[in-house]
Amino acid sequence: MSEPADTRHAADAPRTAARASPTRQAWRRFWQNRAAVVSAVLLAGLGLGVLVGPALSAYAPDAFVGGQFEPPSWRHWAGTDVHGRDLLTRVLVGARLSLVVGAVGTAVSLVLGVLWGALAGYVGGRVDAWMMRTVDGLYAMPTLVFVIVVVTVLNGLVEQWEGAGGTAVPAVWIRTAGLLLGIAAVSWLTMARIVRGEVLSLRTRPFVEASRALGAGTARIVLRHILPNVSGVVIVYLALTVPTVMLYESFLSFLGLGLQPPQASLGSLIAEGATQINPIRVYWWMIVAPAGTLVTLLLALNFVADGLRDAFDPRARHPGA
Amino acid sequence: MVPLLLGISLAAFALIRLAPGGPFDRERQVPPEIERQLNAKYHLDQPVWRQYLIYLGGLTRGDLGPSMRYRNHTVNDILAAGLPVSLTIGLLAFGLAVGLGVPLGFVTAIRRGRWPDQWGSLAALTAICVPTFVAGPVLVMVLGVKLRWFPVALWGSPWHLVLPVVTLGLYFAGRVARLMREGMLKTLPAEFIVTARAKGLSEGRIFWRHAFRLGVLPVVSYAGPLLADLLTGSFVVENLFQLPGLGVFMVNSSLNRDYTMVVGLVLLYAVMLLVLNLIVDVAYVWLDPRVRHE
Numbered sequence: 001m002s003e004p005a006d007t008r009h010a011a012d013a014p015r016t017a018a019r020a021s022p023t024r025q026a027w028r029r030f031w032q033n034r035a036a037v038v039s040a041v042l043l044a045g046l047g048l049g050v051l052v053g054p055a056l057s058a059y060a061p062d063a064f065v066g067g068q069f070e071p072p073s074w075r076h077w078a079g080t081d082v083h084g085r086d087l088l089t090r091v092l093v094g095a096r097l098s099l100v101v102g103a104v105g106t107a108v109s110l111v112l113g114v115l116w117g118a119l120a121g122y123v124g125g126r127v128d129a130w131m132m133r134t135v136d137g138l139y140a141m142p143t144l145v146f147v148i149v150v151v152t153v154l155n156g157l158v159e160q161w162e163g164a165g166g167t168a169v170p171a172v173w174i175r176t177a178g179l180l181l182g183i184a185a186v187s188w189l190t191m192a193r194i195v196r197g198e199v200l201s202l203r204t205r206p207f208v209e210a211s212r213a214l215g216a217g218t219a220r221i222v223l224r225h226i227l228p229n230v231s232g233v234v235i236v237y238l239a240l241t242v243p244t245v246m247l248y249e250s251f252l253s254f255l256g257l258g259l260q261p262p263q264a265s266l267g268s269l270i271a272e273g274a275t276q277i278n279p280i281r282v283y284w285w286m287i288v289a290p291a292g293t294l295v296t297l298l299l300a301l302n303f304v305a306d307g308l309r310d311a312f313d314p315r316a317r318h319p320g321a
Numbered sequence: 322m323v324p325l326l327l328g329i330s331l332a333a334f335a336l337i338r339l340a341p342g343g344p345f346d347r348e349r350q351v352p353p354e355i356e357r358q359l360n361a362k363y364h365l366d367q368p369v370w371r372q373y374l375i376y377l378g379g380l381t382r383g384d385l386g387p388s389m390r391y392r393n394h395t396v397n398d399i400l401a402a403g404l405p406v407s408l409t410i411g412l413l414a415f416g417l418a419v420g421l422g423v424p425l426g427f428v429t430a431i432r433r434g435r436w437p438d439q440w441g442s443l444a445a446l447t448a449i450c451v452p453t454f455v456a457g458p459v460l461v462m463v464l465g466v467k468l469r470w471f472p473v474a475l476w477g478s479p480w481h482l483v484l485p486v487v488t489l490g491l492y493f494a495g496r497v498a499r500l501m502r503e504g505m506l507k508t509l510p511a512e513f514i515v516t517a518r519a520k521g522l523s524e525g526r527i528f529w530r531h532a533f534r535l536g537v538l539p540v541v542s543y544a545g546p547l548l549a550d551l552l553t554g555s556f557v558v559e560n561l562f563q564l565p566g567l568g569v570f571m572v573n574s575s576l577n578r579d580y581t582m583v584v585g586l587v588l589l590y591a592v593m594l595l596v597l598n599l600i601v602d603v604a605y606v607w608l609d610p611r612v613r614h615e
Contacts, residue, residue: 137332145587148575149336247452254454255556255572267454274458274561282462291455298450306446 026232029311036307039300046297050096059086061093061264072285087269091289094264095297098246101180102301105245106238108184113191114227114234120192121199122222132196135189147182147248151257154178179257183248187241194237198230232312239305243298250294266294322595326588330380333587334373337580344389344578363389376584385588386581390574396585399570407554407566410485415544415551417490418497423540425494426501430536431528433506442502448495457488457561485562489555493547500543505536534608541604545597553590 031037054061080087120131138146155178202208203226211225253267273286345351345359360366364375379386385396422445429441461484464470471483508514509532517527554568567586574582 137328145333145571145575145583146336148572149339152576153339243450251452251454251557270454270458274454277458277462277466282466284462287455287458287462291459294452295447295450295455298452299447302446302450 026311033307039303053092090264094266101249102242102246105187109188113188117192117195121196150182236309243301385585390579403567411551413486414489418493421494422497425498430502430505445495445498454557500539504539508535545601549594
């Protein structure tokens with residue numbers, strides 16, 4: 001990540017040329033945080049696992065390959081489910097979906113949230129008021145109802161298309177897109193608020209006024225001078241968005257609003273496990289495998305997010321001093 | 322507040338109408354005459370703006386309209402029946418979240434970097450990584466089915482409350498603890514704390530009388546939305562433990578296109594949120610002298 005030279009003129013940036021840029025210093029601090037680095041490595045490993053794991057597995061995620069409710073064994077490392085499907089393969093496929101949803105939701109929150117917030121904060125006045133009231137309005141909706149409605153609207157559209165003779169794209173993809181859109185629609189709101197707050201305080205700084213005086217246009221000022229200065233906050237908040245979005249996806253799938261069976265997601269696998277709880281026999285692996293994976297993923301993501309925050313947020317840096 | 326609520330009701334009304342399908346889709350096929358009469362009874366034959374005005378008319382008399390899914394029940398009835406359950410669970414879970422989270426956050430902040438902080442922060446982080454739909458089934462499996470300490474479902478004795486409240490409260494205890502720690506860490510380096518130290522006040526007095534008041538502010542501002550969420554019921558907990566609360570309606574009414582029910586619930590949530598945020602603002606003024614002098 002390269003820092004434009006202009007940020008050097010910010011009032012609180014170090015002026016000596018010998019010191020590394022603030023961003024580079026922050027990354028150095030991040031790599032010194034043991035918990036965060038271990039989590040980052042773990043995440044990379046898990047990412048690799050969900051990418052190549054299903055291909056290496058001897059079983060297809062939807063194939064009926066064993067007996068019903070087999071406990072974990074050498075043949076099926078995480079046991080089998082109600083239809084005798086290999087649970088480990090299903091968990092890996094589900095985790096892959098969760099990670100993809102997390103990444104896409106976060107990307108939307110990055111692009112839409114940052115641009116929306118930066119524009120509102122920089123232009124100010126009526127535009128700002130109008131844009132932020134929109135955000136407030138979306139906030140006041142119970143998130144769940146909002147997401148459910150978006151998802152069902154999109155699913156309804158899919159059904160209409162299917163009824164009209166089908167499309168080139170498989171319906172499963174469109175459904176996934178509907179789920180993604182529904183989640184994305186709520187995930188950018190906080191980002192917009194945070195970025196706007198930062199931009200509001202940045203736009204009156206001398207270095208911004210200086211470049212305006214030199215004749216720079218709005219787009220140039222926002223993109224070249226203001227956004228690089230909010231990058232620290234944005235990185236921190238992005239890292240926090242990934243687990244939040246993954247939670248939404250799992251939750252919606254738990255409710256049965258996510259993907260349709262036989263497709264698996266961590267949330268729907270946990271829901272399947274929860275329906276099998278009964279007083280006679282406990283199929284613990286049906287809960288432990290997907291839930292353990294989800295919790296591990298979330299923990300690792302949160303450790304990385306905390307590490308990034310400690311490294312990038314100047315106010316969080318030396319609190320105990 | 323009234324214009325805001327009007328806006329929210331309009332938005333909810335419009336949003337749920339955008340969803341394809343109607344409240345009577347899942348019924349068995351009825352003759353067209355009956356369908357026409359059904360639509361007429363619920364004013365669904367009128368233009369949408371007209372329906373909204375009719376709804377508003379009822380609203381001014383405190384009438385949230387008839388439920389379109391649960392025949393012969395008004396939305397008021399259903400809310401009145403479910404709210405006590407959701408309020409009880411929600412308040413207890415809130416108590417657990419604050420009672421556990423605030424002390425944990427406080428201790429981890431004042432012992433920063435030492436073992437109480439390391440273990441306490443890990444506990445708080447773990448709590449926020451275990452969503453209710455994971456904690457619930459696991460608790461049921463271990464404490465309910467395996468050890469048989471607590472009943473696993475339904476509503477009756479105080480024992481029935483334990484598992485739902487713990488399931489719901491633990492996650493939020495983690496969030497509260499993290500907010501509390503952050504608030505304290507932001508407050509402790511402040512100049513008025515240095516001054517208090519220079520005056521020779523005891524550490525305990527500094528922490529409790531001076532730092533706590535400001536350190537708890539992030540928790541206070543989070544408490545508003547949190548309480549509004551908890552009091553309107555949790556779908557996961559009510560579904561898992563078969564409780565007759567409102568959280569189940571929150572999800573099912575949107576799925577069933579029970580238009581009046583959705584708008585009624587959204588309004589209930591919005592009113593709670595607004596009132597609680599008002600209380601939060603008042604608490605802010607009381608806790609933070611800087612706000613008072615502005």
